[in-house]
Amino acid sequence: MAVSEQRKQSKVGLLLRGWRERRRLSQVDLANRAGVSARHLSFLETGRAMPSRAMVLRLAEQLEVPLRDRNPLLLAAGYAPAYEQKPLADPAMGPVLGAVKQILSGHDPYPALVVDGEWNLVDTNRSFALFTEGVAPELLEPPVNALRLVLHPKGMAPGIVNLGVWRAKLLGRLSRRAAADPRLGPLYEELLAYPCDQEEPELDVPGLGDICIPLQLRRGDHELSFFATLATFGTPRDITVAELIIESFFPADEATAEAVRGLNRS
Template identity: 55%
Template sequence: MATPTAGDLLRHWRTTRRLSQLELAGRADTSTRHLSFIETGRATPSRHMLLHLSEELDIPLRERNRMLLAAGYAPVYAEPELDNPAMAPVRDTLRRLLTGFEPHPALAIDATWTMVDANAAITLFLDGVDPALLQPPVNALRLTLHPDGLAPRIVNLPEWRGHLFERLQRQIEITGAPELVALLAELRAYPGGEQAPGLPEPDQTIVPLRLRHDGHELAFLGVTTVFGTPMNVTVAELAIEAFFPADAATATLLRERIAVAADPTTPSD
């Protein structure tokens, strides 16, 4: 395929967001004619116009850079490595957040679900996991659903797989990332079935993760945290996945784990 133009990319994101040219033109305070000319290459958009349209379409920062390059402009949003000295405040914030979530398991991931940090409580999820899956770079979804990973301990595996697949599919629709398309295909090839999320029970609020651990069945509710107003690609693609107890028994076990860690002489089950 030929290298896409800025107009090709703009049309792709407009149709992905299910907007007509008229609807986008109205949002962006421009004419349908001008928008059509940009998409077909009959008009050369300014850098400001591309950024304005990208904002209206909520295009990921990485893809905004790609569109600017296709139009002959320099990228606007930096993409520093997380270990860059300039990213020290972000790393410190991640570490404080992860530590603050304890005794609840939490991990930080990037746009491809690669784990970049985790708190000490995450070890609760790692019992019995094949050490090969823990060799960097660790992909959190692969670690969860691989038959040598967490999957054998997940009580509601088909339901949890269905939940993660739906979430990953939404992420693919938003970002269009080919790496995520390949990851979804890999995960779907693992055994375990798939139960698409159906209508909730009257008292159901969130799909829980149900996990076997030392003869107990634990239940967790997942919470995702992202940075507000990100100004570079790396920060925009970071997220923290934290897991909180969904019942009293799970909360009790987490408190006991913290007590044992603080004082190894504390009796536990």
């Protein structure tokens, strides 16, 4: 066996093993999911066998490896990348952006936004202006980062009643993503340095009757409470599309619903 081939096998095997351990699966668990023997999987991880292109993609699917990280797996095994990453300005993205626009506008009068893989705002609906009221103009200059917008002391942070809870939630999510995506490391360090005068819980312990963590926002005489849902595109084949996240906010109580309707009428 050629030395170069051994190196390829060793590299892809280490990557596969790393993703399996990250997903906390045993070799038997992953083998059963992928429909292969645990012995064969062991050979792939140790470099004693070379995975086919189809096998790399099958294991990546069972391991729920993000599309961005599947191309490196293929390259490590000696195969060409399978997934493109078109810019949002590409004409092929027209139908995708059109669908996003329909979802956002259909969610009015409640706020909604879509972000890319680095949490940069791609688009928002008209009602998102409710969130950006009082935000420093420089934070609204493109490219607008949604997490910076929320946590910056000149952003939404001063008006968030439960800032400590939301800060812990967002930083925890970003930390987990940054562990796999080096692009997000500098953003995490920046946001971590922002001041916060509220306690930031290390562990989310729900109280009796709690359904989800609300975003409690102070707007004039109103204290608004929202819960959020996240949506992604099903069966994406492009990295850019796979990383788009649509976040829609719904009123967590009738008082918020009535207040938002009133604010939109004024």
